[in-house]
Amino acid sequence: MARVEALTVLLSCHFLLARFSNGELLEMSEELTGGGTFRRGTNSEQHIQTWRQIQASVKRQAYLNLHSMDFQLPAKYGINLFSHLSPEQFRDIYLRAWPEVAPKYNMTKHGRPGSERYLPRFDWREHGAVGPVQNQQSCGGCWAFSVVAAIEAVHVKDGGKLQDLSVQQVIDCDYKSQGCNGGSTVSALEWLKQTKEKLVNETEYPYKAETGLCRVFPQLYGGVSVKDYTAFDFSGQEELMMERLVDWGPLVVIVDATSWQDYLGGVIQHHCSSRHANHAVLIIGYDTTGEVPFWIVRNSWGTSWGNGGYVYVKMGDNMCGIADTVAGVFL
Numbered sequence: 001m002a003r004v005e006a007l008t009v010l011l012s013c014h015f016l017l018a019r020f021s022n023g024e025l026l027e028m029s030e031e032l033t034g035g036g037t038f039r040r041g042t043n044s045e046q047h048i049q050t051w052r053q054i055q056a057s058v059k060r061q062a063y064l065n066l067h068s069m070d071f072q073l074p075a076k077y078g079i080n081l082f083s084h085l086s087p088e089q090f091r092d093i094y095l096r097a098w099p100e101v102a103p104k105y106n107m108t109k110h111g112r113p114g115s116e117r118y119l120p121r122f123d124w125r126e127h128g129a130v131g132p133v134q135n136q137q138s139c140g141g142c143w144a145f146s147v148v149a150a151i152e153a154v155h156v157k158d159g160g161k162l163q164d165l166s167v168q169q170v171i172d173c174d175y176k177s178q179g180c181n182g183g184s185t186v187s188a189l190e191w192l193k194q195t196k197e198k199l200v201n202e203t204e205y206p207y208k209a210e211t212g213l214c215r216v217f218p219q220l221y222g223g224v225s226v227k228d229y230t231a232f233d234f235s236g237q238e239e240l241m242m243e244r245l246v247d248w249g250p251l252v253v254i255v256d257a258t259s260w261q262d263y264l265g266g267v268i269q270h271h272c273s274s275r276h277a278n279h280a281v282l283i284i285g286y287d288t289t290g291e292v293p294f295w296i297v298r299n300s301w302g303t304s305w306g307n308g309g310y311v312y313v314k315m316g317d318n319m320c321g322i323a324d325t326v327a328g329v330f331l
């Protein structure tokens with residue numbers, strides 16, 4: 001059975017490669033790179049490069065899909081908005097979170113006795129705490145997006161209204177980060193805690209997708225500030241993360257998102273390593289009721305990526321390093 005399936009995939013890969021004739025790939029590269037800039041039929045160096053990268057993407061995706069065969073609810077990989085980028089270009093633009101080592105979570109020391117009751121599924125979206133998926137565009141500010149989204153959610157959890165808070169303010173003002181060139185979720189939370197910086201509304205400090213000068217607001221100005229945060233390594237104890245997510249609110253995590261370049265949907269269960277963090281995201285829920293328990297993860301690459309901007313990551317194996325550095329926010 002497995003061999004038959006493997007053969008089918010191999011055949012469909014050839015089919016896929018054959019289906020994309022050079023012309024079609026050129027057309028696709030035009031579409032992916034925003035059309036107009038390259039004229040069809042020109043031999044521009046950049047255009048040929050893009051076309052080669054899409055070909056390489058198709059091969060990489062076929063390889064990833066071949067491995068998905070062994071799993072239930074497998075992730076699917078294929079042509080998406082990042083297929084015209086080489087893995088190096090993708091990394092340089094989008095994978096800009098700095099790794100952080102957090103202390104191991106110790107239930108005896110940090111937990112609350114008797115709190116280890118797990119709901120089989122939980123989703124902060126159903127509690128009105130999660131706004132629409134954002135798009136960081138070509139700014140490496142993922143670390144700020146995940147932190148701000150966590151603050152928005154905890155503000156709702158604490159009885160506030162769902163507000164779109166300014167990511168740009170964190171990108172511009174957290175002097176420990178390098179803005180769109182990268183930053184750390186943990187150090188951004190530390191900065192927010194120490195300075196008590198009040199995050200203003202997105203409309204007052206809109207997102208520009210580039211690092212700018214920090215705008216300072218008068219003291220009396222309203223906004224949401226962070227009282228405290230906590231960051232732990234939950235690897236090997238993901239069941240404890242479930243209860244923490246319900247108690248603390250959405251969790252800020254850093255992951256290895258290298259293989260996410262090709263992700264289309266489904267539950268990621270392979271080719272996603274731990275201890276190589278390069279991207280920051282927000283866990284907003286989980287589901288353990290099906291064959292494969294998974295985390296529901298909100299990304300900041302727009303709604304056309306993944307499952308409407310979300311990605312599902314298998315629970316229990318520290319897949320993508322999702323349990324390595326887990327932060328909760330307190331307002």
Ligand SMILES: *[C@@H]1O[C@H](CO)[C@@H](O)[C@H](O)[C@H]1NC(C)=O
Nearest residue numbers: 104105106107108109110111
């Ligand atoms: C957890 O914390 C308790 C209490 O501080 C300590 O006795 C225990 O050794 C710790 N366990 C681990 C695995 O560090």
Ligand SMILES: *[C@@H]1O[C@H](CO)[C@@H](O)[C@H](O)[C@H]1NC(C)=O
Nearest residue numbers: 161163164200201221222223
């Ligand atoms: C931000 O916008 C919300 C409505 O979305 C409003 O209730 C709140 O007062 C605004 N906050 C500030 C600091 O202006």
